[in-house]
Amino acid sequence: MNSYGGSLMTYGGSGTPPDPPHFEPLWPSDGKIHFTYLGTMCKEDCKLVGHEYKCESIDKDGDVQSMYCSPKANTDYWGRECRKCGMGKEEYYWCRPDDFHWGYCGMVTDNKIYYGSTTGAVCHNNCDQIYHDYYWCNTAEGWDYCSPSENRDYMNKQCREDRPCGKYDKNYNWCRLKEGSWGYCGLVKPKTLVRRTKYDHFCVDKCQRHEKKDYYWCHTASSWDYCSPDVDVTYKNKPCRSDHSCDSHGYSYNWCWTSESDYDYCGPIERL
Incomplete structure (x- = not known):
């Protein structure tokens, strides 16, 4: 057993694990925010060290540690594609690359917020070229063009610096291209914080109050979930106890004690 919560021999099954596939020596800065297998945020790129991906992160005691991470979403710390990365009672994130093995993993999210061109609404999923030769995403108002x-x-053509992405008296965002024509575009803004939900999904838009039911929620990549409007408060905006921050605490959802006898759900917030 080592300081990272396991060894190669714990990768699932017994005996020596098979040789990993070929990897690049360093996962480049890819516009993503990486978390470790313990749920803390990476402070650097998720790098290949030997056969394992690791990054430096600050643990829950405030110490800098080298910890396991995933080079991209839905991969484990060996870079193998796997099923959903999640946390259970083990207090670390893991996933299954197949029916017989498991591996540590870390969550990965984008460090930008993407907006649709015609709707101006926040993209609920990645701005990508899925099934098309142009970039698009889903928003609360339907699908829309977006910019990567x-x-x-x-x-993905370059806009002119003197005519960047904007509306310019139109009801959609567009820009003049360096090549001479024009194209639809969507605004792209940096994230200032990362919100996670009750079930540890990432919020893809703002954490908003449900007026009728008096709780806070946000859209996730696939649906919606409860979230917290501020650090260490519940999804109903009630403060967590000062000695019990919002976390999973060994469960499959995030929660905190609000008094000596009461608890409620919450969503962790990481400031960037």
């Missing part, structure tokens, strides 16, 4: 990075159009 700042000042690019929906075909």
Whole structure:
């Protein structure tokens, strides 16, 4: 057993694990925010060290540690594709690459917020080229064109610096392209914080109050979930006890004690 919560021999099954697939020596800065297998945020790129991906992170005691992480979403700390990365009673994140093995993993999310071109609404999933040669995403108002990075159009062509992405008296965002024509585009803004939900999904838009039912919620990549409007408060905006922060505490959901005898659900918040 080592300081990271396990060894290669714990990778599932017994005996020596099989040789891993070929990896690049360093996962480049990819516009993503990486978390460790203990749920703390990576303070650097998720790097390949030997056969394992690791990053430096601050543990819950405030110490800097090298911890397991995943190079991209839905992979384990060996870079193998796996099923949903999640936490149970084990107090660490793990996933199954197949029916017989498991591995540590870390959650991965984008460090940007993407907006639709015509709706101006926040994208609920990644701005990507899924099934098409242009970039698009789903929003609360339906699907829409979007831009994969700042000042690019929906075909990933460069906008002119003197005519960047904007509405310009239209009801959609567009820009003049360096190549001479124009294209739809969506605004791209940096995230200032990362919100996680009751069930540890990432919020893809703001944590908003449900007026009739008096709780806070947000959209996730696939649905919606409860969230907290501020650090260490519940999804109903009630403060967590000062000695019990919002976390999973060994369960499959995030929660905190609000008094000596009462608890409620919450969503952790990481400031960037």
